[in-house]
Amino acid sequence: MKLSVQRKSQDGGVDRVDSFEVPESEGMTVLDALLWVREFEDPTVGVRFSCRRANACKECLAVVNGQRTYTCIVPATGEVLVEPLSHKPLVRDLATRL
Structure with a gap:
C-alpha cells in the first residue's frame, strides 16, 4: 500500500507530503501503517x-x-493520504495537542 503523510511543524515550517510503500497485512489499520513507517522507514514521523x-x-x-477519523480503525489498503487535524494545535506532522 502507498501511505502518504502530510508533514508539518508547529512553527509552520516545511509543509510537504512524504510517501512510503508499506507492506500490507490482513487487518492492518492506518495507525499500524504509520507505526510501521516510524519503525522501519522514518522514525521522525510525528503521530500520537x-x-x-x-x-x-x-x-x-x-x-x-479527506475524512476526519481515528487512524486506529481505518483499514490500510490501496493509497492513503493522512493529514493533521486543522482545528487542533499542532506539535509535529500528525501529532496534535489534546
Missing part, C-alpha cells in the same frame, strides 16, 4: 496513539483521505 480502540483516547484522530 494510546488505546488503539477508537473513542477511548482520541489521540490518533487525523484526516484520512
Whole structure:
C-alpha cells in the first residue's frame, strides 16, 4: 500500500507530503501503517496513539483521505493520504495537542 503523510511543524515550517510503500497485512489499520513507517522507514514521523480502540483516547484522530477519523480503525489498503487535524494545535506532522 502507498501511505502518504502530510508533514508539518508547529512553527509552520516545511509543509510537504512524504510517501512510503508499506507492506500490507490482513487487518492492518492506518495507525499500524504509520507505526510501521516510524519503525522501519522514518522514525521522525510525528503521530500520537494510546488505546488503539477508537473513542477511548482520541489521540490518533487525523484526516484520512479527506475524512476526519481515528487512524486506529481505518483499514490500510490501496493509497492513503493522512493529514493533521486543522482545528487542533499542532506539535509535529500528525501529532496534535489534546
